[in-house]
Amino acid sequence: MWTNSTFALQSENRINRTNRINQTVATIKFQFEDKSIPEKTVTGDFLDQSILELTEEYDIHLNHNCGGVCACSTCHVYVESGEAFLEDISDKEEDFIDRAVNPRVESRLGCQCVILDNAAEIVVTIPDQSWIIGHEH
Ligand code: FES
8 A cells, every 4th residue: 555655765765776876976096106105095076187186186196297288207107997987098198108217008197187987996006206306286
């Protein structure tokens, strides 16, 4: 038998289900070549933000000598997983990665890694920054 409370309960369940489906947050885990720095995981609405912007926002040291315009390689990072959630690499970015220290297949420039999906799950390794002289956050 249907009652008002049964209907209210079903409506509430439907709303909760809908909210769970629509509730997406990106999760970015930062780990560091320098093992003395603890890992940091951040979650939130990061759509259209770059990895460099997130490091600034969350007080993570990542140099960016050119100011984030793809004209140096000091914001070099390794995207260990979640590359598909990021804007594609450009020829210009590849050219600057070639000038980075210890480039790998996972190399990207943090200022060019724009997050395209708010359900992104990305793991980034920040290379040792101690040898770079220049802008910090
Ligand atoms: S800050 Fe210079 S290329 Fe990213």
